[in-house]
Amino acid sequence: MDEVPGVLGVKQSAGDMKLFADLIRRAKPENMIFSAVDALLYLSYKLGAPGSIAAILTAAPGPSVKLWDAVIDQDWETAKDLHEKLMPLWDAIGLDNMPSLCKYAQKLQGLESGHARRPTAPATDEQKEKVKEALINLNLDLGELASVQPLDGLVALVSSGLDLKDALLDGKDRHIKGAASKIEDENVAFSGSLLLVQSVS
Numbered sequence: 001m002d003e004v005p006g007v008l009g010v011k012q013s014a015g016d017m018k019l020f021a022d023l024i025r026r027a028k029p030e031n032m033i034f035s036a037v038d039a040l041l042y043l044s045y046k047l048g049a050p051g052s053i054a055a056i057l058t059a060a061p062g063p064s065v066k067l068w069d070a071v072i073d074q075d076w077e078t079a080k081d082l083h084e085k086l087m088p089l090w091d092a093i094g095l096d097n098m099p100s101l102c103k104y105a106q107k108l109q110g111l112e113s114g115h116a117r118r119p120t121a122p123a124t125d126e127q128k129e130k131v132k133e134a135l136i137n138l139n140l141d142l143g144e145l146a147s148v149q150p151l152d153g154l155v156a157l158v159s160s161g162l163d164l165k166d167a168l169l170d171g172k173d174r175h176i177k178g179a180a181s182k183i184e185d186e187n188v189a190f191s192g193s194l195l196l197v198q199s200v201s
Helices: 017-026 038-047 061-072 076-093 098-108 125-137
Strands: 007-012 032-035 051-054 155-158 167-170 175-178 187-191
Touching (some): 007 017, 017 038, 032 038, 038 061, 051 061, 061 076, 076 098, 076 125
Parallel strands (some): 007 032, 032 051, 167 187
Antiparallel strands (some): 051 155, 155 187, 167 175
8 A cells, every 4th residue: 555655545355354364464554454345344353454345334234333343342242143143134135236135125224225226136026035034133123224324325334543433425526524413433434435545735
């Protein structure tokens, strides 16, 4: 990251945990490696990831935040339990039409987010049933809004070290809006693509 002035962090989405571990191990303390390995966020956090940028966060934001909090609190039993309950959800949504499946999961939790754009295929009845079963397995009260509302299909959990509490990062307009009332604690929602950069005076 030192080769590109101003870049503070990257999103690692390859499913190779050895590669992810190598990046974490070799990165400087100020270089942040965010995880997008949806099925292994628990292990990513334990390896030192300062947060995550992943599709599963939009499908089950509440349990995803609880997983992060459990790791931070070193409550390994709770973290492992949440990890195991989130795995079936990833199995259900980690398909070619993932945007449609994430939006269906949001709809079940009371957040109407519309339909995925073409060429993404709509969710089939069989896929919908698997998503619903996975959410019930997470003990979610379907029909109620999740504790953290995803914005524009992408949610990121980041550590407070970024000093972005109560900030909404809008990747489309490339600016930061402060005092976003719906964002709590260290949960920052990102709209559009993400690149962490350092401001230049």
